[in-house]
Amino acid sequence: MDLREEECPFTVLKLSKAVRALAEGDVLEIMVGRETAVDDIRVWCEGTGNEFLTSEVAPTIKAYLRKV
Helix, strand or coil, rough: CCCCCCCCCHHHHHHHHHHHCCCCCEEEEEEEHHHHHHHHHHHHHHHHEEEEEECCCCCCCCEEEECC
């Protein structure tokens, strides 16, 4: 999902809505516009019980999570 144009708190709000639509075990790739959004996603995963898998910064900032 492309959240590169979103600012906090909308990044996490839109992420939350998208994850609710996933099946358990599905992996979601999230593209964001700032590296601090990756930290927001990691914290959101910890708080919701979803699994933060990894992130990368080049050429696009991305994070990956698995719905649990």
